[in-house]
Amino acid sequence: MLGTIKQLIQIVGETNVVSAKVDRIAYSRDLTPYFAVPDAVVFPMNTEQVVEILTLLNEKGVPVTPRGGGASFQGSSLAVKGGILLDLSRMNKIIEISNEDMIAIVQSGVRYETFEHELEKRGLTFPHDVGSHDAATIGGILASDSNGHHAYRHGRVGAWIQGMEVVLVDGTVLRLGTRAPRYNMGYNLAALFAGSEGTLGIITEATLKLAPRMPVEATVGAFFKNLDGLISASLAISMSGIDAGTIEATDGYTVKTISDVMNLGFPTCEGNFVGDVQGFDEENLQRKLMVMEKILKEHGGENIITARDEETTNKLWAPRLEIDTAIVKVHPGYREFGFAAADPCVPLSKQAEAIREIGRIIRSHGVIAAVFCHAGIGIIHPAVLIDARNREHWVAMKKAEQEILEYVVSIGGVVTAEHGFGYVKNPYVRMAIGPDKLELDRKIKKLLDPNGILNPGKMALDTEERDSDVGFIYKEYVTDKEMTE
Amino acid sequence: MSLEKYRHIIMECVSCGLCQSNCPIYRQTNLESHSAKGKMTILFALLEGWLNWDEVAERMYECTTCKNCQATCLSGLDIPAVVEAARAELVKRGLGNKISAQLVENMQKTHNPFGEDPKARNRLKELAEA
Numbered sequence: 173m174l175g176t177i178k179q180l181i182q183i184v185g186e187t188n189v190v191s192a193k194v195d196r197i198a199y200s201r202d203l204t205p206y207f208a209v210p211d212a213v214v215f216p217m218n219t220e221q222v223v224e225i226l227t228l229l230n231e232k233g234v235p236v237t238p239r240g241g242g243a244s245f246q247g248s249s250l251a252v253k254g255g256i257l258l259d260l261s262r263m264n265k266i267i268e269i270s271n272e273d274m275i276a277i278v279q280s281g282v283r284y285e286t287f288e289h290e291l292e293k294r295g296l297t298f299p300h301d302v303g304s305h306d307a308a309t310i311g312g313i314l315a316s317d318s319n320g321h322h323a324y325r326h327g328r329v330g331a332w333i334q335g336m337e338v339v340l341v342d343g344t345v346l347r348l349g350t351r352a353p354r355y356n357m358g359y360n361l362a363a364l365f366a367g368s369e370g371t372l373g374i375i376t377e378a379t380l381k382l383a384p385r386m387p388v389e390a391t392v393g394a395f396f397k398n399l400d401g402l403i404s405a406s407l408a409i410s411m412s413g414i415d416a417g418t419i420e421a422t423d424g425y426t427v428k429t430i431s432d433v434m435n436l437g438f439p440t441c442e443g444n445f446v447g448d449v450q451g452f453d454e455e456n457l458q459r460k461l462m463v464m465e466k467i468l469k470e471h472g473g474e475n476i477i478t479a480r481d482e483e484t485t486n487k488l489w490a491p492r493l494e495i496d497t498a499i500v501k502v503h504p505g506y507r508e509f510g511f512a513a514a515d516p517c518v519p520l521s522k523q524a525e526a527i528r529e530i531g532r533i534i535r536s537h538g539v540i541a542a543v544f545c546h547a548g549i550g551i552i553h554p555a556v557l558i559d560a561r562n563r564e565h566w567v568a569m570k571k572a573e574q575e576i577l578e579y580v581v582s583i584g585g586v587v588t589a590e591h592g593f594g595y596v597k598n599p600y601v602r603m604a605i606g607p608d609k610l611e612l613d614r615k616i617k618k619l620l621d622p623n624g625i626l627n628p629g630k631m632a633l634d635t636e637e638r639d640s641d642v643g644f645i646y647k648e649y650v651t652d653k654e655m656t657e
Numbered sequence: 658m659s660l661e662k663y664r665h666i667i668m669e670c671v672s673c674g675l676c677q678s679n680c681p682i683y684r685q686t687n688l689e690s691h692s693a694k695g696k697m698t699i700l701f702a703l704l705e706g707w708l709n710w711d712e713v714a715e716r717m718y719e720c721t722t723c724k725n726c727q728a729t730c731l732s733g734l735d736i737p738a739v740v741e742a743a744r745a746e747l748v749k750r751g752l753g754n755k756i757s758a759q760l761v762e763n764m765q766k767t768h769n770p771f772g773e774d775p776k777a778r779n780r781l782k783e784l785a786e787a
Contacts, residue, residue: 198695307674
């Protein structure tokens with residue numbers, strides 16, 4: 173490895189290669205329970221350097237794990253097989269923002285909110301409102317084909333890729349798409365690389381479609397005695413055509429915990445609704461708000477609050493965003509970890525049932541459940557809140573994980589719709605996509621990365637196991653092997 | 658070990674990385690060991706015995722304790738207090754900040770922290786008056 177590191181220094185310079193143990197350890201964690209230390213961290217500054225790095229590492233068969241902000245919930249950017257962690261965060265130039273073509277060309281290390289601030293100055297937006305904010309890079313967002321809070325209105329990020337530059341392991345630089353808004357020229361490879369989690373190539377640059385920034389906006393909150401009313405209201409809002417930005421649901425336990433801790437005075441409910449709506453002028457916004465509030469009332473929504481200022485908006489979003497803060501106050505030492513059942517998706521008609529059942533499954537194992545739902549698009553985010561020093565809680569989390577995923581599949585849902593497979597879902601990939609697609613995925617991987625150096629250990633492309641090649645933050649963690657013993 | 662008292666904060670860090678964006682040091686370097694998230698991982702490794710005190714010293718001093726990380730943290734974790742506890746322990750172990758020691762020495766010898774010739778200030782005064 174020492175010889176390889178010397179060669180990498182020749183490519184990117186000494187300041188762009190990190191091999192001190194203390195610095196490598198800083199890259200060993202994400203939001204999962206795992207701990208995986210790379211042999212070195214390398215920062216390319218341009219595409220040409222990425223070409224040289226990949227060519228070298230491919231020849232030597234050294235694993236290379238690409239990383240953006242390192243904010244994965246699924247271990248996607250952990251160097252579980254060691255080797256080189258390719259940190260793209262220093263390739264962070266916004267190359268161009270064009271109002272005329274409604275596009276931006278950015279390097280993959282550009283941070284999401286930093287990018288948004290620049291777009292805001294020009295009346296534009298890359299509108300997904302990614303939950304990890306400035307911790308996320310554009311490259312990471314594209315490589316995981318994220319959704320974001322505004323995916324209800326704008327869909328997955330992948331659909332907003334107009335062009336992409338990708339470096340393959342053999343040094344080939346693929347340029348997919350152009351400034352022109354549409355193309356239909358053979359296989360849509362940009363769609364293949366989006367969500368590939370860096371297992372097929374390294375995204376170095378992207379040409380992104382942009383949307384106009386709507387000048388006026390409001391957030392609406394409501395409380396429902398039962399979740400069925402909340403979900404039917406969400407469907408009615410979708411059918412009304414008012415084109416809300418987002419529609420979110422939070423379970424009653426979470427609402428109560430946050431209300432108590434933050435002294436918000438929210439009423440007791442089975443579910444809390446929060447949505448936002450944008451308008452091209454005040455009159456347009458007011459008409460949309462009138463329709464939304466009427467629908468919420470008709471379906472049993474109570475204590476309806478419309479926020480136009482930051483303080484009230486934050487209060488309304490608190491149940492959705494503040495559980496990690498609140499739970500520590502009520503149960504010191506408890507926290508959430510990235511686990512395999514963190515982002516399933518269910519048919520829209522099954523959302524209320526699924527929120528209830530998933531919460532019940534988690535609680536049945538003696539740990540705390542907080543359940544959220546992107547109500548317009550069926551994605552459910554269960555959080556299992558555990559005392560990580562309690563071995564039984566890890567067992568509970570793993571049992572709940574399996575039961576949730578089996579339940580979701582049984583009602584016509586899917587295992588993952590937002591975070592991707594990463595490392596955490598390795599044991600569930602076969603169940604999720606079936607043997608035929610898994611075999612095809614592996615053939616695609618073999619075609620583009622014959623030596624298997626790109627982000628190994630992920631998406632069940634080379635192993636269907638987890639826990640066997642990493643360390644753990646908590647010694648109480650219970651491995652999959654221990655679960656079967 | 659006094660840092661042990663802060664283990665709960667170190668363990669409560671979920672490594673979400675929201676602290677990176679407001680860290681004046683991390684924004685200059687994009688080096689994770691300069692971010693609050695990275696520092697919590699380093700100190701976790703230290704408490705577990707995977708790193709030694711002399712290995713972490715330099716990174717612990719590379720922090721302005723501006724509290725931007727605490728303000729950004731979803732859980733409001735008091736990261737600067739942890740960093741300061743680590744520094745206190747470093748000093749006890751004879752691993753004080755070399756730059757601070759140099760500043761003190763400069764003050765004693767030249768009456769300014771930069772170690773510059775005090776006469777230079779008089780020359781500037783004269784130039785200004787002229």
